[in-house]
Each structure stands twice: as C-alpha cells, then as structure tokens.
Amino acid sequence: xxxxxxxxxxxxxxxxxxxxxxxxxxxxxxxxxxxxxxxxxxxxxxxxxxxxxxxxxxxxxxxxxxxxxxxxxxxxxxxxxxxxxxxxxxxxxxxxxxxxxxxxxxxxxxxxxxxxxxxxxxxxxxxxxxxxxxxxxxxxxxxxxxxxxxxxxxxxxxxxxxxxxxxxxxxxxxxxxxxxxxxxxxxxxxxxx
Amino acid sequence: xxxxxxxxxxxxxxxxxxxxxxxxxxxxxxxxxxxxxxxxxxxxxxxxxxxxxxxxxxxxxxxxxxxxxxxxxxxxxxxxxxxxxxxxxxxxxxxxxxxxxxxxxxxxxxxxxxxxxxxxxxxxxxxxxxxxxxxxxxxxxxxxxxxxxxxxxxxxxxxxxxxxxxxxxxxxxxxxxxxxxxxxxxxxxxxxxxxxxxxxxxxxxxxxxxxxxxxxxxxxxxxxxxxxxxxxxxxxxxxxxxxxxxxxxxxxxxxxxxxxxxxxxxxxxxxxxxxxxxxxxxx
Numbered sequence: 001x002x003x004x005x006x007x008x009x010x011x012x013x014x015x016x017x018x019x020x021x022x023x024x025x026x027x028x029x030x031x032x033x034x035x036x037x038x039x040x041x042x043x044x045x046x047x048x049x050x051x052x053x054x055x056x057x058x059x060x061x062x063x064x065x066x067x068x069x070x071x072x073x074x075x076x077x078x079x080x081x082x083x084x085x086x087x088x089x090x091x092x093x094x095x096x097x098x099x100x101x102x103x104x105x106x107x108x109x110x111x112x113x114x115x116x117x118x119x120x121x122x123x124x125x126x127x128x129x130x131x132x133x134x135x136x137x138x139x140x141x142x143x144x145x146x147x148x149x150x151x152x153x154x155x156x157x158x159x160x161x162x163x164x165x166x167x168x169x170x171x172x173x174x175x176x177x178x179x180x181x182x183x184x185x186x187x188x189x190x191x192x193x
Numbered sequence: 194x195x196x197x198x199x200x201x202x203x204x205x206x207x208x209x210x211x212x213x214x215x216x217x218x219x220x221x222x223x224x225x226x227x228x229x230x231x232x233x234x235x236x237x238x239x240x241x242x243x244x245x246x247x248x249x250x251x252x253x254x255x256x257x258x259x260x261x262x263x264x265x266x267x268x269x270x271x272x273x274x275x276x277x278x279x280x281x282x283x284x285x286x287x288x289x290x291x292x293x294x295x296x297x298x299x300x301x302x303x304x305x306x307x308x309x310x311x312x313x314x315x316x317x318x319x320x321x322x323x324x325x326x327x328x329x330x331x332x333x334x335x336x337x338x339x340x341x342x343x344x345x346x347x348x349x350x351x352x353x354x355x356x357x358x359x360x361x362x363x364x365x366x367x368x369x370x371x372x373x374x375x376x377x378x379x380x381x382x383x384x385x386x387x388x389x390x391x392x393x394x395x396x397x398x399x400x401x402x403x404x405x406x407x408x409x410x411x412x413x414x415x416x417x418x419x420x421x422x423x424x425x426x427x428x429x430x431x432x433x434x435x436x437x438x439x440x441x442x443x444x445x446x447x448x449x450x451x452x453x454x455x456x457x458x459x460x461x462x463x464x465x466x467x468x469x470x471x472x473x474x475x476x
Contacts, residue, residue, distance in 0.1 A: 042383040046395050074392070077238050078383035079347035083357050096241055103243055113391040118239040121387075125251070129233045131202035140390065150393070153428055153464070160462050162207045172231035172254075175298075179250045182297055 013063040020058050024097035026090035031055045037081035037091050047071040048110070051081055051091055058094070067102040071095075073111035116143045126180040129173030134163045194318065196267035196309070197259040198226035199277070201420075202234050203270055208420030210459035214444035215269050215311060217453045221327065222319050226267060229258055235276040238387050249290075250297050252280035256308075257300040266308040269444075271344035271352075271419045272386075277308040278351050310345060312418050312443065313354040316362040321369035329452045331371025334474045337441075338377045338412040339363035340403065342422040346381055357381065363443055367416060370450040377410035379403045384425040393429065400429035404438055413470055414439045416446060427464040439467035449476060 005011050021028055031052070038050035048070040049057065057066045066072070072095050081091040102109060109115070117140055124136045137154065141147055157163050204212035219226050232255050240248030256277065259266045268274045284291045285304045295302050315324070339360075346357040355362045360380060367374045382403055385396030403426065407415050415438055417423050423440050430437040440463070448456035449471070460467055 042399055043385070043388070043395055045398070046392070074388070074395070076383055076386050076388055076395075077242065078343040078386070080343070080381075080383070083347045083349060096243075096245060099242055100244060111391075114388070115243075117387065117391045118243045121237070121239040122243070122247075125234045125236070130205070131234055131237075133202075133206055137390075144391075150428075156464060157207065160464070162209065162462065164206050168205065170231055170233075172233045172258075175231075175254060176233045176251065179254065179298060180247070183244070183247050183250065 009064050011064060012061045014061055016061045016063040016066075017059055020094065020097055020101070023101060024090065024094045026093050027087075028055055028058060028089060028094060030087035031059075031089050032087065034086060036084050036086065037089075040080045040084050042078060042080065043074050043076050047074050051075075051095075054098070055089070055091070055094070058098075064107075066098060067105070067107040068109045070110045072098045072102065073109055073114040113144050113146075116140065126177060128167045129170060129176035130168040132164070132167040134158075134165060135167060137163075194223070194314075195225040195227060195264060196314070197229040197262050197264040199229050199232055199235075199255060199259075199266050199268045199273060199308075201268065201270040201273040202237075203420035207424055208270070208442075210445065210462040211269055211420055211423070211442045214442055214448050214456070214459050217455065218315075218444045218447045218451070219267075219311070221451055221453055222315070222324070224267070224314060224319070227262070227264065229255065229262070229266065231258060235273045237272050237276070240276070241279075246294075246297075248276065249280045249283065249294050252276050253284065253294050253302060254298050254300065256281055256284070256304075256306075257295075257298065257302040260302055260306055263306075265306045267311055267314060268308060269311050269418070271310065271342060272421065274308065274310045275344040275352055281308055282351055310352075310354065310418075312345065312362055312366070315447075316366050317354060321365050324366065324447065325369045328370065328450045330450055330476065332367075332446060332450050332474070332476060333371050335372045335471075335476065336375060336411055336413045337367055337372045337416050337446075338375050338407045338410055339367060339380060339443075340407075340415045340417045340422060340426070341381050342417065342419045343381070343383050343386070345418060363416065363418065366443060367446065370446055372446070375410040375412050377406050377412070379406035382406075384422045385429070386421055386425075389421070389425045389429060396425050396429045397431065400425055401431055404430050407438055408435065412438065414441055414467060416441045416443050418443055424464075430465075437465055439463065439465045439470055441467060
C-alpha cells in the first residue's frame with residue numbers, strides 16, 4: 001500500500017520497515033526515542049534528520065524521505081550510537097542497510113559527493129586489489145569537478161612520497177576482482193558496486 | 194610470538210611512517226611480524242557502507258589467507274582492525290553466512306584464528322614495564338594527549354581491549370616512555386574519517402574541536418594509532434591563529450625513546466613537522 005504526493009512520489013511504503021529490519025538484522029522496534037544516539041552523534045550538526053528521527057521515519061514507512069536524506073550519507077560510521085544505545089539497536093548497521101538500499105534502488109539523495117567517493121574507492125579496489133590513492137583522488141576530483149580543492153595538500157603529499165605513483169601489483173589482485181565480479185553477477189541479488 | 198602482519202592500504206602509502214615504525218618497534222621487542230602474503234584491501238568504510246556482502250567477502254579472503262599460515266593477524270590500522278574483527282566475529286557466530294561466503298570466495302575457512310591490534314599486543318602482551326626497560330631516551334617533558342579515535346574502542350563487543358569511553362592503554366604506554374601524559378575529554382571523539390575528502394568542512398569542525406581540547410589540556414602534540422586520524426589531524430587543523438599541534442604515531446614515539454636507528458626519518462614524512470618540538474625537549 002502506498003500513498004503518493006502531488007509529484008507522484010510514494011510517501012508511505014508498508015513493506016519498508018520489514019525490509020529494512022531484514023537487511024539491517026537489528027531490532028529497530030526496540031527504540032524508545034531516548035535520543036542518546038542523536039546527542040552522541042559527532043556529525044549530527046551536519047545532518048538534515050537526526051538518527052533518532054531516521055529510526056522513527058523507517059518505523060512509519062517513510063521510504064522516500066529516508067532514502068533521500070543527507071543523514072544516511074553523512075553518518076561517519078563512528079559507532080558511538082551503537083556503543084551507547086540502551087536497547088542495543090545497531091544504528092550504524094541500519095544506516096548501512098539504508099545506504100545499500102538507496103544504491104540498489106537508484107535513489108539519489110542529497111549527498112552525491114559522498115556516494116561518489118565510496119563508488120570511486122571501491123572501483124580502484126576492484127581494479128588493483130588494494131587502494132591506489134593517486135588514481136582514486138584524481139577520479140574523485142573529476143567526478144565531483146572539485147579540481148582545486150586541497151591541491152596544496154596533494155602536491156605536498158606527492159613530494160613527501162605519501163602518494164605512490166604506480167598502482168599496487170600483487171598476485172592476489174585477481175582474487176579480489178573475482179570477488180567483485182561474482183557479486184556483480186548477482187550471486188547476492190544483483191548489487192552494483 | 195609471531196603474527197601474520199596485515200599492513201592495510203594506508204600503511205603502504207599515506208601512512209608509510211606508521212608501517213616503518215611498527216616493524217622497527219616490533220623487531221626490537223621480539224614480536225615477529227610475517228607480512229600476510231598477497232593480502233588485499235579490507236574494504237574500509239566504503240565496503241560496509243554500500244555493500245555488506247562485498248565487505249565480508251573482501252575481509253574473509255584475508256582471514257582465509259592468514260588461516261593458511263596458521264597465524265593470528267596483527268594489524269595497525271584501526272579501520273582494518275574493525276573490519277577484520279567484525280567479519281571474523283560473524284564468521285564465528287553465523288555458520289550459515291560463513292558457508293555462503295566461503296563458497297563465494299572459493300577458499301576454505303574454519304574461523305580458527307583471531308585478529309589483534311598492535312596497541313593491544315604491545316600493551317597487554319609485552320606490557321609497559323618491559324617497554325620501560327628498553328628505553329634509552331625517556332621523553333621527558335614532552336606533553337602529550339592520547340587520541341584513540343573510534344575503532345580501537347568501538348563497538349566494545351567487537352574490538353574492545355580497552356574501555357570504550359575512557360581507555361587507558363595508550364596513556365599508560367606513553368607514560369612508560371617517560372612523557373607527561375595529560376588527561377583530556379577528546380580521547381574517543383571522531384575525527385570525521387573519510388568524510389574529510391567529500392565534506393572537508395565537517396572534518397575541519399571535528400578536528401578543530403579535538404585540537405582545541407588537546408590544547409586546553411596542555412598538550413604540545415597529539416598521539417594516535419590510526420592513519421586516517423593522523424592525516425585528518427595534520428591537515429584539517431585551522432590555519433592562522435593558534436600554532437598547529439604536531440601528531441605522532443605511538444610507535445614513532447616508542448622508536449624515539451628506544452633510540453631505534455632511523456626513527457627521526459619517519460618523522461620527515463609528516464605533513465606537520467614535529468622535529469622542532471622534539472628538539473626543544475632535547476629529544
């Protein structure tokens with residue numbers, strides 16, 4: 001059952017809560033809105049919805065609102081909420097599940113640069129098996145069109161030998177690529193990486 | 194004691210000095226590190242943030258490699274530590290998931306071994322007393338704060354070898370090195386992690402708060418155990434106004450106090466040179 005708003009976007013999705021509970025494997029129903037998570041969150045100041053609000057939104061089936069939020073991408077993964085939640089709700093795992101769902105369903109939220117970062121990072125791992133910061137940074141800069149941000153840092157790091165020019169080469173890189181390819185081919189439900 | 198050493202991607206590049214100091218200090222202390230052959234990226238935050246199965250599979254490959262060597266893993270990067278421990282724990286607890294992932298990566302795995310962080314190994318297995326015996330140049334007068342960040346202590350069920358709100362292991366270790374370790378409230382605050390690249394203003398805000406707390410506690414430098422915290426603390430402190438605080442890896446300070454040859458060369462790789470600070474204390 002879905003309600004739609006004026007633009008035809010589904011506002012409420014009855015299956016959302018159940019799917020999120022299955023994907024995150026944590027009992028969101030235990031949340032009693034004590035706000036410990038939101039008050040502990042170091043990046044709450046940069047979010048549009050607070051973590052406790054995201055939990056409530058999920059419980060209410062507000063899928064579109066949740067998956068397009070800044071919050072799910074701004075979450076820094078610091079595990080502070082998880083550590084302090086009195087009901088053992090794994091809020092980070094919830095955020096991971098929401099991000100994964102947003103990507104699978106092609107929902108673009110408000111934090112495209114952050115999603116682009118993860119995509120670029122993993123793309124380099126897929127290709128070389130280990131990170132190659134130089135090519136990762138260049139690709140990220142191209143994607144976000146932020147060519148001059150931190151350029152001074154980049155040059156300094158290059159000069160200090162902190163950014164290797166050549167990508168890593170080792171036997172295991174093929175094994176890593178195989179893992180990506182098997183997952184891409186849908187052995188776990190058609191995930192795009 | 195012998196471990197399969199998992200450097201992780203950062204220690205090959207942006208945090209090379211951490212890798213060099215870890216190897217040198219372990220060699221000095223009799224901890225044998227055999228680099229895990231053919232290790233690959235753990236997936237870091239991008240893995241679990243976007244694809245849970247991929248994250249587990251990338252880690253499991255390394256766990257299986259270490260099992261082949263019949264060794265526990267020793268790791269320096271806390272993000273890698275958290276990933277290795279998280280997947281390791283799930284493979285121990287969830288046999289069905291283990292079977293699926295073992296099938297996916299095509300390598301045998303029986304969850305026989307463990308992953309440990311080097312701070313844990315050095316503090317709990319070697320101990321500050323034995324470290325103290327090997328000092329030739331105590332870090333007298335050097336005022337420091339220990340910055341643990343997130344993944345050394347959280348989530349406690351997965352990683353903790355120390356208290357998640359007020360850990361003491363690094364403090365005690367630095368104290369044993371002869372330094373003046375200050376108590377402060379920023380010990381386990383987040384530096385922003387990988388948001389530093391896509392949302393640098395967030396990292397600047399968080400690093401600004403951390404460095405301000407360190408200053409208020411009377412610290413001349415911040416000590417860390419994480420490559421990304423180190424990078425963020427070095428590069429996101431506010432320009433102008435207060436002088437920026439240099440950042441050390443705890444193993445670098447061990448190297449200096451133990452007068453390991455080449456220790457100063459590690460420091461030359463820093464973005465904020467700590468050499469004049471050390472010189473001011475005759476170190």
